[in-house]
Amino acid sequence: MSGFGDLERAVMEVLWSRPHPSTVRDVADRLADRNLAYTTVMTVLDRLQKKGVVRRQRVGRAWQYLPADSKDAYVTQLIFDALDFTGDRDAVLARFARSVSPAEAEVLRAALDQAAERNEKRR
Amino acid sequence: MSAVLHLLLAVVLCLVAIPMLARAAWPARSPRTAVLLWQAIAVTLPLSVAGSLIAYGTAPHAGSRVDLLVAIAGDLASATPTRTVDAWHLLAVLGGTAIVVALPLAALLTWIPLARVRRRHRDLLDLVTSTDPAAPGAAILDHPVPVVYCVPGRRSRVVISTGALRQLDTHQVRAVLAHERAHATGRHHLVLLQFASLRRLLGTAGAQVGALLEMCADDHASRVAPRTALATALVQLSAPAPRGALGVGEHAVRERVTRLADPTAPVPLTARLLGLLTGITLIATPVSFAAYELSAWL
Numbered sequence: 001m002s003g004f005g006d007l008e009r010a011v012m013e014v015l016w017s018r019p020h021p022s023t024v025r026d027v028a029d030r031l032a033d034r035n036l037a038y039t040t041v042m043t044v045l046d047r048l049q050k051k052g053v054v055r056r057q058r059v060g061r062a063w064q065y066l067p068a069d070s071k072d073a074y075v076t077q078l079i080f081d082a083l084d085f086t087g088d089r090d091a092v093l094a095r096f097a098r099s100v101s102p103a104e105a106e107v108l109r110a111a112l113d114q115a116a117e118r119n120e121k122r123r
Numbered sequence: 124m125s126a127v128l129h130l131l132l133a134v135v136l137c138l139v140a141i142p143m144l145a146r147a148a149w150p151a152r153s154p155r156t157a158v159l160l161w162q163a164i165a166v167t168l169p170l171s172v173a174g175s176l177i178a179y180g181t182a183p184h185a186g187s188r189v190d191l192l193v194a195i196a197g198d199l200a201s202a203t204p205t206r207t208v209d210a211w212h213l214l215a216v217l218g219g220t221a222i223v224v225a226l227p228l229a230a231l232l233t234w235i236p237l238a239r240v241r242r243r244h245r246d247l248l249d250l251v252t253s254t255d256p257a258a259p260g261a262a263i264l265d266h267p268v269p270v271v272y273c274v275p276g277r278r279s280r281v282v283i284s285t286g287a288l289r290q291l292d293t294h295q296v297r298a299v300l301a302h303e304r305a306h307a308t309g310r311h312h313l314v315l316l317q318f319a320s321l322r323r324l325l326g327t328a329g330a331q332v333g334a335l336l337e338m339c340a341d342d343h344a345s346r347v348a349p350r351t352a353l354a355t356a357l358v359q360l361s362a363p364a365p366r367g368a369l370g371v372g373e374h375a376v377r378e379r380v381t382r383l384a385d386p387t388a389p390v391p392l393t394a395r396l397l398g399l400l401t402g403i404t405l406i407a408t409p410v411s412f413a414a415y416e417l418s419a420w421l
Binding site: 078 | 240244246247250251264266268272282284
């Protein structure tokens with residue numbers, strides 16, 4: 001894995017750990033032990049924003065950054081991908097009961113409902 | 124005209140070989156040879172169809188294709204055309220050319236959405252996964268649902284969830300990770316791409332190639348871990364793999380488990396070589412015609 005990927009993950013961890021939007025300075029301070037230049041942090045945040053995992057908003061003269069979604073939401077999204085969830089929910093759940101235990105199916109069904117609700121709210 | 128017959132013969136051979144190969148039992152014993160044969164057919168069949176059309180269309184015209192184009196252009200410009208080429212021959216050439224153009228285009232159109240899903244998936248993976256000495260070389264996804272899969276590509280990722288790590292013992296983990304790495308290093312996704320874009324032409328061959336590639340990866344894994352470890356892991360993890368990714372437990376699970384539990388000897392080397400030679404001979408027909416046709420342009 002590239003050094004850049006490692007840095008992106010570290011910056012995301014900082015954003016996820018903070019309850020409020022962060023400035024570049026906030027992030028750089030939290031990663032002080034890595035001795036990163038201000039511009040490096042800015043570049044990483046810029047890359048993350050282009051990937052759509054970070055949103056930014058202007059407050060006064062500074063940009064503030066916040067995660068587009070929670071870490072759990074991304075993990076759930078990946079698991080959905082990994083189980084080949086498609087738009088067709090019935091087909092998905094039919095196939096899935098065969099391959100996953102009933103308890104796990106229940107957990108996933110709940111997660112699926114939550115994701116659907118989240119998407120509703122966003123609209 | 125002999126070129127047309129030769130190419131048509133290649134088409135017929137492919138059409139005879141497809142059901143034979145689909146029904147044969149030996150591919151499970153030597154999956155790599157079978158995959159190579161399928162690939163040879165998947166190249167030969169469409170190219171030979173295209174080639175026979177082009178060979179038919181250009182048969183009346185020996186010599187330079189450039190001169191021919193000049194003559195056709197002259198016909199179009201002249202008030203009293205001499206009709207260098209009649210409609211049927213022209214149509215055959217155009218049809219053949221269309222097939223040659225459509226093949227890479229179909230592959231590209233299949234590829235683009237897959238690559239997009241994979242890139243997005245990999246980007247997210249890199250942000251949320253961690254590593255663990257218990258699963259060397261793999262990205263660990265912290266989730267109770269057991270999944271193991273591979274995101275293929277130049278920057279491939281082998282992924283295992285904490286749920287899967289909890290369910291599997293050391294041997295099983297080593298086996299499933301080796302299986303996934305075999306998909307990545309063997310570029311199995313490119314083989315599948317070839318068959319995905321020819322789905323209509325080759326029918327269920329694509330599904331069979333998918334199962335054979337799983338067996339290839341199983342064979343790789345059984346070199347670094349006991350076969351039984353892989354077989355039991357396979358039964359435990361029968362969750363399907365993501366779209367555009369390759370995973371343990373998608374294709375022909377029962378057949379693979381039987382094969383791992385009760386291994387039969389591979390097809391003898393001479394028979395495998397014979398299979399490879401058959402494949403090369405098949406491909407040679409359209410390739411040599413293409414070389415001939417290209418030389419006519421120079």
